[in-house]
Amino acid sequence: MAAGRYGDYRDIEFAELEPDYDTVRKDLAYSKDDYDQIRNGSRLRALEVRDRNRSRVRQKDIKEREAVNGGHRTSSSRSDSGGSGSGGRGPRKCEHSTRFMDREPGELSSDGSDGAVEPESHVKDGDVSKLKNGTWSPQLTRKRKFSPIVWDRDDKKVTDLSKNKIMTTTTRHPASPLPKSGSQSPNVLPDEDVQISPVNSSKFEDLQASPVRTADHGSVANDLSESPVNMPYSSSREQWWGNDEEGEQLEEEDYIPTRNISSSRWAGAANSPADKGEIYDSDDGSKKKGRIPSSELLETRVNMRSSSPELGELKRRGYDGEKTRSSDSEGGMRSRPSSGDRCVENILDTEDHMKEDAEHISNRSSLSGSDTDSDGNDCRETPEPPGPPQRTVDMLQGCRSVDEFERLNKINEGTYGVVYRARDKKTGEIVALKKVKMEKEREGFPLTSLREINILLSFHHPSIVDVKEVVVGSNLDSIFMVMEYMEHDLKGLMETMKQPFSLSEVKCLMLQLIDGVKYLHDNWVLHRDLKTSNLLLNNRGELKICDFGLARQYGSPLKPYTHLVVTLWYRAPELLLGAKQYSTAIDMWSLGCIMAELLSKEPLFNGKAEFDQLDKIFRILGTPNDTIWPGFSKLPGVKVNFVKHQYNQLRKKFPATSFTGSPVLSDAGFDLLNRLLTYDPEKRITAEVALKHEWFREVPLPKSKEFMPTFPAQHAQERRMRRILKSPDPLEEQRRKELKQAELGTGGLFC
């Protein structure tokens, strides 16, 4: 739409330029005689002299016309010629041209109207003089539009780094060879005592005692609160999109204070203190933690840059070539052609810089004090004055207004966003709008949401939910992701189903899921929160992964990350046992849990707390040891006695034949499940290998998407109520509890 507007303008401009071009063409045209004489080698000098004279006459003519029209122009403006050719509309046209050229495709005025052009009155004499004085020139404005927040980016460096990244090899866990059907589980139990315990605090000191912990929490949090920045406009005039009391209440309840802001989240950031062992990346313990006040970020920015690649710099494999929005490593995200992408570009840029700034905040904190400085006085630098609040608005320039959508109903409310079904008023398309919970506005735009937006805008795959664009609330106080609408999530759907999915349906779903995860892993992203409620299904049988709030890039060498990721039931044992380094295998474990749940319609390991979760896993898979999982006993969580379960009971849960209604699974199917649920992350099956697993080639073959059953879309209220009544989600509660404990630095299995 906006591109069309842009295009229209160009059409008009060129249409009006047309006469001039004709004139020029005529002026420059040689007569046939001239041409013949030139060919014959004569009159060349004479023609040159004639052309120079004509040119002088033309310049004079242009100046005269300008004088008549009273136009003002910058000499270098392209609209110059347009203006000169437009007769009486000269000056007005010129002003509009400047504004039009200034605005990028997809940009709208903040009120959501098609106010791309500022009223003429805005370009008054004062402005003209400014323009003449060079304080506001079309060139300058145009540059700002491309990058509203202008940073001193070192392009060369970035390019080099992205190259480095591409050349880096990952330390992914190798695929273990496919055992024979019915072979022993990779989680074969040893005959030795295993002592497992909640990790004592000393074990986890290095993980938890991030230098940005208590003191820095104080520091950062105080900085945050002292910097009332971010969304500069209050939401006093609530529109229907924002007027959601339910959501607001939840926001209050859910709020967990920011503990710290991440260090470099990119693996291999050789320059980052994290790599020198100075700080640990604990940014992602909560999607709520990283909240970046724009001004704080802007003010604290320094030249500290991660030497690791940015998301936009990664080489996207797989389906990327199909869509132009993605970019490869060298091309970068910066050349986005489609409508609304200017907004996207701004957001991606902002996320990059926020990340850098977050790193700086973290590093600054880490360098300036210990975590015992609870008052933070010593380590805290004097907070600098808040930056210009319009920075946040700049970030949102080019985004359409949410008022261009008609709200149909509220689909669901996650912890971090409210999702609505809506109709694009222009196209009639039904979409899902996820409103980013701003929580306490003064604390800034949630970094995790920026991260999610960043990833989802960058990645395109049939199994990844498509985010089309980002739109803003009328007051620029809220942000929505416009996603393709999906009728169901698998969790909600399974709650309504009387029977579990059939084998061929599970295969169809698993194939799509593994394919999506492979795409993520191929592109160096861990999802870190794969669970049935984050898997969407539409009535065309298409499964799509959503909720990338915890996703992050990983690289080689692996860096220590927070273990407080992945909802408890789907959390890999290495995370539960406090491993500081983990990789793609954590997502594969989640896939194992999901596969089992799809088959049985029940969660496989539904622990109530970390210890209970481990216990449930060990009861079914047996208690691991160093033989089946080298390095197991060194994990921080392996301390005191866990009950030693000798046998793997998984087959009993998924027998080859059953008369009791248990979900049946062939040897091949069981092998896949077993390999997804392998204890040793190094031996756990990869997405690439899993995709080729023989289970998908044996009968019953995977159902094709078109033949997947359709289900009536649940009424949002029903869906919410059922969740509240039937499954007061212990997982979220658990996670919140963990995070609170982590923030307080007390209690908990790993504190």
Ligand SMILES: Nc1ncnc2c1ncn2[C@@H]1O[C@H](COP(=O)(O)OP(=O)(O)OP(=O)(O)O)[C@@H](O)[C@H]1O
């Ligand atoms: N594109 C979509 N189409 C339809 N429904 C969706 C879509 N995206 C999300 N939903 C619904 O909204 C719910 C919450 O979405 P999402 O997981 O992205 O939010 P969240 O706040 O991050 O959730 P969580 O609390 O699980 O972390 C999903 O479980 C799903 O039911």
